[in-house]
Amino acid sequence: MALTSPTMTVMTAAVRKASRKLSRDFGEVENLQVSKKGPADFVTAADLAAEKVLREELERARPGYSFLLEEGGVIKGTDATHRWIIDPLDGTTNFMHAIPHFAISVALERNGVIVAGVVYNPVTNELYTAERGRGAYINDRRLRVSSRTNLTECLFATGLPFHGKAHHESTLSEVGAVMTMAAGVRRFGAASLDLAYVAAGRFDGYWERDLAPWDIAAGILLVREAGGMVSDFVGRDNSLKSGEILATNGVVHDRFRTLLAGGR
Ligand code: IPD
Ligand code: CA
Ligand code: CA
Numbered sequence: 001m002a003l004t005s006p007t008m009t010v011m012t013a014a015v016r017k018a019s020r021k022l023s024r025d026f027g028e029v030e031n032l033q034v035s036k037k038g039p040a041d042f043v044t045a046a047d048l049a050a051e052k053v054l055r056e057e058l059e060r061a062r063p064g065y066s067f068l069l070e071e072g073g074v075i076k077g078t079d080a081t082h083r084w085i086i087d088p089l090d091g092t093t094n095f096m097h098a099i100p101h102f103a104i105s106v107a108l109e110r111n112g113v114i115v116a117g118v119v120y121n122p123v124t125n126e127l128y129t130a131e132r133g134r135g136a137y138i139n140d141r142r143l144r145v146s147s148r149t150n151l152t153e154c155l156f157a158t159g160l161p162f163h164g165k166a167h168h169e170s171t172l173s174e175v176g177a178v179m180t181m182a183a184g185v186r187r188f189g190a191a192s193l194d195l196a197y198v199a200a201g202r203f204d205g206y207w208e209r210d211l212a213p214w215d216i217a218a219g220i221l222l223v224r225e226a227g228g229m230v231s232d233f234v235g236r237d238n239s240l241k242s243g244e245i246l247a248t249n250g251v252v253h254d255r256f257r258t259l260l261a262g263g264r
Helices: 006-032 040-061 092-096 168-181 191-199 213-225 253-263
Strands: 065-069 073-075 079-090 103-110 113-121 126-131 135-138 155-158 184-186 205-208 229-231 245-248
Touching: 006 040, 006 079, 006 092, 006 103, 006 113, 006 126, 040 065, 040 079, 040 092, 040 103, 065 213, 079 092, 079 191, 079 213, 103 191, 103 213, 113 191, 113 213, 126 191, 126 213, 135 213, 155 168, 155 191, 168 184, 168 253, 191 205, 191 213, 191 245, 205 253, 213 229, 213 245, 229 253, 245 253
Parallel strands: 065 079, 155 184, 155 205
Antiparallel strands: 065 073, 079 103, 103 113, 113 126, 126 135, 205 245, 229 245
């Protein structure tokens, strides 16, 4: 059985409503893709529109909660103990290029601790949910990280920095170290889904740096509630602040961390 707490019901309803808008806009992007104008402006509008729906729905259901929104920034509510952390469209570059791999990510933080998370890919209709202490789910099915122990059998995911970002060299060295030891390395382009895939046992591990809290807040809870481990590159529980994340099935965590460090 999926999670059915009042909080989760509120979150999934808001996410599904915002996703209807995103799906319509994605259909439009697929058309714009072949037009001269290109989809860039349109996608910016899609981000904003989805975020507006999420904000309105969550505010209506939980008046006074604070927000950390990718597009709208910090909004202080009357209730400082609760905060929604939201990425209305994670995987913007995929979306803009008509690649059906993107998601909405919503997390709820209570007194500085992430207590609930939802990641939803409207194209595949995969709804990932987690609540602290209550497990992680994909739609109605309980999630469990993989049990692979040999690095050579593991599939890892990462995020590659692009134009205007730092750490190109160190990322390349890390990829170099991992690809010689693992079954494969993937770069799919949506951090929230990379984490959801670790929780689902599809990826055995994932690493990336320079991420924002809205990219990873919900996904971190998904991985932990599915039995996995999340840390920064030196093993601390600090990813939301540092933007540096290493998420694995737990079994390979330390060996994978050492492998990455050796590549740098
Ligand atoms: C991006 C995606 C991508 C990651 C980038 C993020 P956005 O988020 O999660 O996978 O590599 O660093 O900024 O911009 O598509 O919401
Ligand atoms: Ca993002
Ligand atoms: Ca985004």
